[in-house]
Amino acid sequence: MQWDQIFAKRASRMKASEIRELLKLLDQPDIISFAGGIPDPALFPAQAVAEATATAFAERGTTALQYSVSEGDARLRAWIAGQMAELGVPCGIENIIITSGSQQALDYLGKLLLSPGDTALVGWPTYLGALGAFNAYEPRYDKLDPDTNRDFNDYATAAQEAGGRVKFAYMSVDFANPTGRTMDRAARERMIDMADELDMALIEDAAYQSLRYDGEPIPPILALEIARKGSIDAARTIYCGSFSKTLAPGLRVGWVCAAKPVISQLVLMKQAADLHSSTLNQIVIDRVARDIFDDHVAKLRATYSARRDRMLAALEHHMPEGVSWTRPDGGMFIWLTLPEHMDGADLLARAVRDYRVAFVPGGAFYADGSGRNHLRLSFSLADDATIDTGIARLGELLRGAG
Amino acid sequence: MQWDQIFAKRASRMKASEIRELLKLLDQPDIISFAGGIPDPALFPAQAVAEATATAFAERGTTALQYSVSEGDARLRAWIAGQMAELGVPCGIENIIITSGSQQALDYLGKLLLSPGDTALVGWPTYLGALGAFNAYEPRYDKLDPDTNRDFNDYATAAQEAGGRVKFAYMSVDFANPTGRTMDRAARERMIDMADELDMALIEDAAYQSLRYDGEPIPPILALEIARKGSIDAARTIYCGSFSKTLAPGLRVGWVCAAKPVISQLVLMKQAADLHSSTLNQIVIDRVARDIFDDHVAKLRATYSARRDRMLAALEHHMPEGVSWTRPDGGMFIWLTLPEHMDGADLLARAVRDYRVAFVPGGAFYADGSGRNHLRLSFSLADDATIDTGIARLGELLRGAG
Incomplete structure (x- = not known):
């Protein structure tokens, strides 16, 4: 059966992202990944959620x-x-x-x-x-x-x-x-x-x-x-x-x-x-x-901001000439701009193979596929040592690519 | 601001259902409603869900x-x-x-x-x-x-x-x-x-x-x-x-x-x-x-089938000539066919006002708005006495409308 002939026209716009497919391959223990943009699960309020679930039944009965x-x-x-x-x-x-x-x-x-x-x-x-x-x-x-x-x-x-x-x-x-x-x-x-x-x-x-x-x-x-x-x-x-x-x-x-x-x-x-x-x-x-909202968010801010600071310091230390980056006031991401001739997707392939470090190439974020000389790094999941090692590896990669 | 001019063309197909709006008005304690098509919350496995939530954190940690x-x-x-x-x-x-x-x-x-x-x-x-x-x-x-x-x-x-x-x-x-x-x-x-x-x-x-x-x-x-x-x-x-x-x-x-x-x-x-x-x-x-799936479903079957039987018996007893209905082998619904000249939506207005009983008029289920001489009854939520009283009221209504 030729499903493509039955699918709606819009389905042709809904393709697998090359990047997402590539990132699936990164789930290997020796790769340091700054690719994900997800919260640190160690910071989840699991206890509060477990208690709230019990309370939900107690307070609202089966309507929950x-x-x-x-x-x-x-x-x-x-x-x-x-x-x-x-x-x-x-x-x-x-x-x-x-x-x-x-x-x-x-x-x-x-x-x-x-x-x-x-x-x-x-x-x-x-x-x-x-x-x-x-x-x-x-x-x-x-x-x-x-x-x-x-x-x-x-x-x-x-x-x-x-x-x-x-x-x-x-x-x-x-x-x-x-x-x-x-x-x-x-x-x-x-x-x-x-x-x-x-x-x-x-x-x-x-x-x-x-x-x-x-x-x-x-x-x-x-x-x-x-x-x-x-x-x-x-x-x-x-x-x-x-x-x-x-x-x-x-x-x-x-x-x-x-x-x-x-x-x-x-x-x-x-x-x-x-x-x-x-x-x-x-x-x-x-x-x-x-x-717990306010207290919990205060805790997140303290943790993530320290990671951001650590990554910014590591970038300062390890990035070669010609690479610049944003200094975010919050969130989870730092955005690198590389020399024009560099291609983030090509670099990712080499980064994973030769340096065991990962990031998201910038092109994925452009509606027209441009912006290939950018990388996205996330600092939300990594501890200090991982940040230092990972950014050092990235520096080596970029110096080699320069 | 004229939002209608900004909405996509498809939005014009997404209208409030008159029936749903009408049914919102039925949430009054003295109305017997056979309109809803929802499971009986008294039968929910709340205890099992509460235990499974605790187990989820114990077994999977914060990845849950x-x-x-x-x-x-x-x-x-x-x-x-x-x-x-x-x-x-x-x-x-x-x-x-x-x-x-x-x-x-x-x-x-x-x-x-x-x-x-x-x-x-x-x-x-x-x-x-x-x-x-x-x-x-x-x-x-x-x-x-x-x-x-x-x-x-x-x-x-x-x-x-x-x-x-x-x-x-x-x-x-x-x-x-x-x-x-x-x-x-x-x-x-x-x-x-x-x-x-x-x-x-x-x-x-x-x-x-x-x-x-x-x-x-x-x-x-x-x-x-x-x-x-x-x-x-x-x-x-x-x-x-x-x-x-x-x-x-x-x-x-x-x-x-x-x-x-x-x-x-x-x-x-x-x-x-x-x-x-x-x-x-x-x-x-x-x-x-x-x-618990199999055991739980067996319990649901026992309860709902008894309610179905009760409603079928009540219909047999109370429905006037010219009304027929389905005898379902399962599920939650019985479908009534009324004489051609009757209109379920008109009847619902009178049923709620004069008889304090509710159902869903059939027209809502037809893509072309036909089928107005039908009613949907649900037996999933009602106990025996409620079924008997409600179907008796429905019988009175339909005899009056005949």
Whole structure:
């Protein structure tokens, strides 16, 4: 049977990532991998989760195992609304839907906003998983660069010529994956101007928001827009949050906070797509968040920031001339820029074979496959000795490649 | 902001169901509702789930809270493969992907198979949630009726004239929602003939498969097709299973069992759409299934079959002339056919207002909105006295409407 002939047209956009396939091969004990972008499991609040599970049955009985509403647990949404208010986003629980991680939010937003041929504005580079989620809805991508003075209307004209319109700009705003960069306040304000001008939505991915190690927090774009327009229901910004980097990714709990017409449509979509996220997991996350969120995040910050510092120091020590890197204020990633002629994917093959060290080549994060002279390093999983050894090996590799 | 102008074209197909909105109003203590189609929470294995959660941390440590692979937990997939083999479907774990309930399987299969304008063959009536899931991918529906002698090629011609092709037939095979009917073996065999002739897929929804109260099990369509073709990887049938009716819906764990090319593409889709289903919930379901599945299902069968018998007896006693109903061998539903001139939606309004009894009007289950002279009753939640009183009230209503 020729399945390719039965698959929908969109399936051709959903291919195995070469990088992901390559990274699967890295699960060998003697390879030092800075490739993963996952939290350190040693820091998971396993005890709190175990207790909250017991409490869930004690407090809610068997409804903890029953079907529940598509918008999500009301108590958890109320806790999230409180957190959003602290970030400058006054809102009600009707402005919040629970999703199965913020990855599902990105999928649903692509589904909600993109007809085939519409344009999505994304960073060059951007989060690989956002491209994966949006690809299913067959968009055209255009390069979002808030630092250049490209005329806003130029985006609209190019989108029309391609047969669609600009539907949204997607941005990871704090300590972004893969670059570790944070969008400053002026750039956030400019995005609101741009969205108003182009009559488009803004998707604000705040997955790393809580993991700030230095400097003052910058208000979310959604907060800045509400400050201008008076109410969340007048805002174009769709905020995506997640417990995956703060509490536990394996429970798959995230949220979207946005204007009511957006949330209503997402609730219908979720009802049709998976009914609701796990009832029990939402109850557990609610309890754990209420009990330990701030203290737990403080602990994460202390650990991850020390690892970031160690990796920055090691890079300073081991990198050859011509290599530069970001100094993130939070998150899990440092982004290396190599001399133009170097190719991250080629280097990875040699790194694994000859130096037993791994990273993610930069090209994977570019919608057009450019950016090959970059590498992404994650410092979230490694102890000091591993960082020192791994970065020393990377330095040797790059000196050899110079 | 005019969100409607930014939403994708598909969003216009994703509307609030009038029925669902109406049913939300039924949550009043003096209304007897046969509308819900949900398991009885008193029968949930809460103790086993609580113990399995504790065991999960003891056995797997913090990886129970970590990101995991998109195809799902290997142990759980191995257990499911064993169950599938018992149903006549020899397969490996590479033929199985874990989904967040079988609702997510239906969404993914719509996404995988349907380009806008393609044809999906569905029963008239069919599962409301299947129509909801598929609608997002803008199909045309055609009426699947295995009992008529409509020429197979007639389906293909009609689909082509509508600008697409027939991609699949969707069937709930055992004790279907909403009718309670089971597709007999001859009809299943005929579906395979039809699928081969039309070069389409078959989606076999087996959500209620384990809940058989009478009669001999009929092999899944997938088993019959493997018997003909020699291997699951030569089969067109895509089998969707679920733990929602047997263990606990709130954990959101289901699966798809199919040929490897289908599973591979679904894994890519899931990676892009929500990364994976809850790690912890998969581990818990695996443990609970291994420990108690058969015994627990036997208990469910005993309880639900007694309720079915009670409702059938009450219908016999209270229904006026001209009303007929199905006698399901399992599942949760009985389907009433009323005299042609009656309208289930009108009756529901009167039933709630004047008789304090509720059901789902049949029209919701028809892709073309026909079938208004039907009602769906669920017997899964009601005790004997409630069934007797509720069906008596329904009888009064229908006699008054006659």
